[in-house]
Amino acid sequence: MIKAMLSALLVLVALSSTFGKYIPKTGRRTPQTLSRGWGDQLIWAQTYEEGLYWSRSRNKPLMVIFHLKDCPHSQALKKTVADDTEFQRTLDEDFIVLNLMYETTDKHLSPDGQYVPRIIFVDPSMTVRADITGRYANRMYAYEPSDIKILLDNMKKAKKLLKSEL
Amino acid sequence: MIKAMLSALLVLVALSSTFGKYIPKTGRRTPQTLSRGWGDQLIWAQTYEEGLYWSRSRNKPLMVIFHLKDCPHSQALKKTVADDTEFQRTLDEDFIVLNLMYETTDKHLSPDGQYVPRIIFVDPSMTVRADITGRYANRMYAYEPSDIKILLDNMKKAKKLLKSEL
Numbered sequence: 523m524i525k526a527m528l529s530a531l532l533v534l535v536a537l538s539s540t541f542g543k544y545i546p547k548t549g550r551r552t553p554q555t556l557s558r559g560w561g562d563q564l565i566w567a568q569t570y571e572e573g574l575y576w577s578r579s580r581n582k583p584l585m586v587i588f589h590l591k592d593c594p595h596s597q598a599l600k601k602t603v604a605d606d607t608e609f610q611r612t613l614d615e616d617f618i619v620l621n622l623m624y625e626t627t628d629k630h631l632s633p634d635g636q637y638v639p640r641i642i643f644v645d646p647s648m649t650v651r652a653d654i655t656g657r658y659a660n661r662m663y664a665y666e667p668s669d670i671k672i673l674l675d676n677m678k679k680a681k682k683l684l685k686s687e688l
Numbered sequence: 689m690i691k692a693m694l695s696a697l698l699v700l701v702a703l704s705s706t707f708g709k710y711i712p713k714t715g716r717r718t719p720q721t722l723s724r725g726w727g728d729q730l731i732w733a734q735t736y737e738e739g740l741y742w743s744r745s746r747n748k749p750l751m752v753i754f755h756l757k758d759c760p761h762s763q764a765l766k767k768t769v770a771d772d773t774e775f776q777r778t779l780d781e782d783f784i785v786l787n788l789m790y791e792t793t794d795k796h797l798s799p800d801g802q803y804v805p806r807i808i809f810v811d812p813s814m815t816v817r818a819d820i821t822g823r824y825a826n827r828m829y830a831y832e833p834s835d836i837k838i839l840l841d842n843m844k845k846a847k848k849l850l851k852s853e854l
Contacts, residue, residue, distance in 0.1 A: 544729055544776035553721045553728040562719040563710055569735050572790040610710035624738040627793070 559600050560587060560621050561610050570628060573620040577646045580618065583680040584644040586631060587621040595666065596639045602667040609674065616681055634662050641665055641673065643680040654679050725766050726753060726787050727776050736794060739786040743812045746784065749846040750810040752797060753787040761832070762805045768833040775840065782847055800828050807831055807839065809846040820845050 556566040567573035570586070577584040587603075589596035603609055613619050625636050630650040632640075640663045643651040654676045655662040656669055665673050722732040733739035736752070743750040753769075755762035769775055779785050791802050796816040798806075806829045809817040820842045821828040822835055831839050 544727070544773045544780070546729055546780055551729050551731075553723055554732060556720040556722050556734070561710070563712055563717050565717075566720060568722075569788065569790055569792065571792060575790060607710045614710070614712055622735065624735055624741060626735065626737060 558589075558591075558621055558623070559604060560589075561604050561613065561619075563610065564614050564619050567618060567620040570620065570622070570626045570631070573618050574644065574648055576618045577644060578648065581646045581683070582616060582618050583646065583651075583683065584618040584620060585613065585677070585680070586642045586644065587619075588623075588625070588631075588636075588638050588640040588642075589621060590623060590638045593638050595664075598667045599639045599665055602670055606670065609670070612674075612677060617677070634660075637661055637664065639664060641676075643676070645680070645684045647684050647686050649684055651680055651684075724755075724757075724787055724789070725770060726755075727770050727779065727785075729776065730780050730785050733784060733786040736786065736788070736792045736797070739784050740810065740814055742784045743810060744814065747812045747849070748782060748784050749812065749817075749849065750784045750786060751779065751843070751846070752808045752810065753785075754789075754791070754797075754802075754804050754806040754808075755787060756789060756804045759804050761830075764833045765805045765831055768836055772836065775836070778840075778843060783843070800826075803827055803830065805830060807842075809842065811846070811850045813850050813852050815850055817846055817850075 555562060556568060557564060560566075567576055567584075573584045573586065576582075589600065625632065630652075631642050633642075633650070633652045640661070641656075642663055643654050645651055656665050656672055656676070658664050721728060722734060723730060726732075733742055733750075739750045739752065742748075755766065791798065796818075797808050799808075799816070799818045806827070807822075808829055809820045811817055822831050822838055822842070824830050
């Protein structure tokens with residue numbers, strides 16, 4: 523008897539969770555994640571303003587990743603970043619993270635132009651760390667998957683916060 | 689034999705999908721969605737810049753929802769919007785949608801101040817439709833769940849695009 527009631531309850535719950543819900547003509551979609559594949563376990567800021575706010579209030583550097591869905595270089599870097607447990611742990615514990623597929627209106631985030639993938643660090647004092655660069659002279663904030671060691675070193679640099687003027 | 693191999697394969701797939709992945713000290717988190725509960729089946733812009741770009745390129749009005757997680761008025765409106773199939777269909781087919789928990793730097797998005805919940809329509813010509821208001825004189829862009837009819841009427845107004853000057 524209890525079993526039958528439980529089954530009936532389960533059916534009801536299942537029905538109520540789908541009944542009447544909107545389903546697009548083209549079929550059910552997978553809900554979009556804010557991580558966009560860069561690390562589902564991290565807490566991502568949605569916007570630059572939000573990232574800056576968290577960075578200031580938690581006194582952690584902000585890491586901004588510019589990328590594009592259809593860019594193979596972005597995809598390769600994303601896989602390297604997402605699959606590296608230590609990298610993910612450092613991002614989660616020591617950084618505020620933001621990944622963007624569109625440029626913001628703030629030109630400080632593109633010191634040498636708008637390209638992807640591009641990683642910019644911002645100090646909690648709201649200063650863009652234009653001094654933290656990768657190994658390409660013409661695209662100073664670009665990283666390839668093979669540059670992961672340089673990126674980790676740069677994260678260490680970003681963790682040394684700027685001293686605010688007295 | 690084939691069955692056994694399939695089982696082994698399944699186990700391998702299951703293992704590989706969890707093995708080595710980063711799990712926060714505080715336990716596994718549910719990945720954040722961009723919808724934040726306002727409609728998992730809709731395609732949400734992440735930033736205002738992205739929303740404006742889509743609005744212009746697809747010639748659809750942009751609907752910007754400002755809300756906060758811990759605001760009961762936001763939560764109530766969210767439930768009303770998310771549960772209404774026709775509302776969701778209209779948003780999906782006729783609008784570009786963006787929900788934000790942080791203010792942008794663009795002051796045009798707060799014609800009478802920053803408060804939540806607040807819904808602002810933007811024409812594909814990139815004009816903020818400050819003329820499309822709800823029923824509160826002191827918070828002209830606020831809506832309660834009982835104002836859903838007014839909101840739907842306002843969506844119809846927003847769908848009548850502004851005529852660009854020749």
